[in-house]
Amino acid sequence: MVDADQTFVIVGGGLAGAKAAETLRTEGFTGRVILICDERDHPYERPPLSKGYLLGKEERDSVFVHEPAWYARHDIELHLGQTVVAVDRAAKTVHYGDDGTRARYDKLLLATGAEPRRLDVPGTDLAGVHHLRRLAHAERLKGVLASLGRDNGHLVIAGAGWIGLEVAAAAREYGAEVTVVEQGPTPLHGVLGPELGAVFAELHEAHGVRFRFGVTLTEIVGQDGMVLAARTDDGEEHPAHDVLAAIGAAPRTALAQAAGLEIADRAHGGGIVVDANLRTSDPDIHAAGDVASFHHALFDTRLRVEHWANALNGGPAAARAMLGRELVHDRVPYFFTDQYDLGMEYSGWAPAGSYDQVVIRGDAAKREFIAFWVKDGRVLAGMNVNVWDVTEPIQQLIRSKAQVDTEALANPHVSLESLVP
Known part of the structure; x- marks a missing residue:
């Protein structure tokens, strides 16, 4: 039973968290809704960061889930630039911000998302090494690609997954030279297999991208703090003015783990273990989006899905579950890409x-x-x-x-x- 005196806290200002807040209101919840985001930007969608916005075809404002005024209009208490540092399950409180502000919850949603995996090689501290996960990353990378295009500069990308390929396509459209280093035999090998991975290899090669398959980046060489080249384990050195690390993302489970919640093993993608109602091992805490690991009845296995549609649908599903609605979160995983x-x-x-x-x-x-x-x-x-x-x-x-x-x-x-x- 939900009443107006209850407080629901959402940790994470991505698509899942923002859509969960929206759903709570559309489903008639009149209690407090507190949305805590560790970024200073209002909640936004991530696909444009490597697609339309990165290419300059979409305006910055187009990436936001809601216009800024929407949150106040719907009595959503939005805390931007605030990191939740602890969850006290016994006291049912979250601690956030530099001053350790506490917020009590009746129900808590963890939508903490994922973070880029880091390259563990010398040279990653150089100024020209990039990741792409946040809006600030995309803004910086957008300027880098434009500069590389103007100056016939070289971008080396470590990883031929979706982010790596989408940035490669954007870089070529800006006119930059692109080399992609991938330890697998084809792009997207783990997702699409060799048959369809070859289609994407041919697509990018036709647009001037150079691939180096079966090798791993071992060092980023620089001078005066700037990138000069990238070395691979086959002994080659590839010219580079900038390097993008696109070797996947890891679920942000540290907060849940410290709170004693069950975490899935790596074979199942890691993530916070949830049931069909997106409940964690604590019945008053739910998880959704990139960070949630759920048993998918259709495929009879535990999955952690990082794609846009999972956040779009998972946030509202978690919100309804927090309201006491029974559900089965078993949508068919879906994602999309645009390249050239x-x-x-x-x-x-x-x-x-x-x-x-x-x-x-x-x-x-x-x-x-x-x-x-x-x-x-x-x-x-x-x-x-x-x-x-x-x-x-x-x-x-x-x-x-x-x-x-x-x-x-x-x-x-x-x-x-x-x-x-």
């Missing part, structure tokens, strides 16, 4: 070793196709590339767990809807 003239949407979950074939519908050479990752005739995941309005039937195929005729699946003249039982 390629737009893509991916639904599902099909890590390396989980599928036995990839079925292609359409023309991969022209980059207009749908790829399906299939196991025993059942669709685990689907990726549509420059083919639109097919996400719903793809997700229906995944949810159905039905065996499909792979020849029909590959045939663009057979509607996807007809394959859904």
Whole structure:
């Protein structure tokens, strides 16, 4: 039972936290809502940071979840630039800010997100070494890419995941020279496998990106505090004026761990363990977004999903659970990317070793196709590339767990809807 005297505290000012606050109000909660953010910017969405905003195609204000005045209008107590340093579960309080301000909670949501993994090599303290996670990072990197483009400068990117590739595409559009260092055999190897990883390699190579596969960055060489080159474990030295570390993100679990909450093992992505209602091992504390590790009934495994859609939907789901609503958080994982003239949407979950074939519908050479990752005739995941309005039937195929005729699946003249039982 929720009443007007209750206080709900949300830690984390990303999309999940902001949408949770919004949902509490739209669902009729009239108690106190306290939203604590460790950044000084109002809550914002992260995809534009490596896409439209980084390219200068979207204005800065477009990234914010709500206009600044929205929070006061909806009686959301917003604390910007304040870090929560401790959760006292016994006293049901959070401690935040330099002065250790305390806020008591009836329900607490941890939406602390993730942080970039750091390169553990000499030279990372040089001025030209970058990460991309926050708006301030994107603002800085935007200026760097423009400068590199004007001066024919070189950017070395460590990691060929989504962030690495999106920044590579942006850098090339600015006119910078780009080298991507990746220890795997293809870009996105762990997510897409070799079959589709090759598509992204060819896309970027066609736009002038140089890849170095099967190698690891071992040192960033500099002079007078500035980057000069990046060395790899094959003995090569790559010219560089700037280096981007894009080797993944780690869930920000330190606060939860210090509070004694259960944390998932690394094999399941780490993160704060939650149940189907996004409750942690403490029933009065929930977690959502990048930091939450939940058992996904559809795939019968524990997942930690870092993508935009998980924050967009997970924050509201956690808010409803905090209000006492029963739910099952089992949406099909979804993400998207835009690189050069390629737009893509991916639904599902099909890590390396989980599928036995990839079925292609359409023309991969022209980059207009749908790829399906299939196991025993059942669709685990689907990726549509420059083919639109097919996400719903793809997700229906995944949810159905039905065996499909792979020849029909590959045939663009057979509607996807007809394959859904």
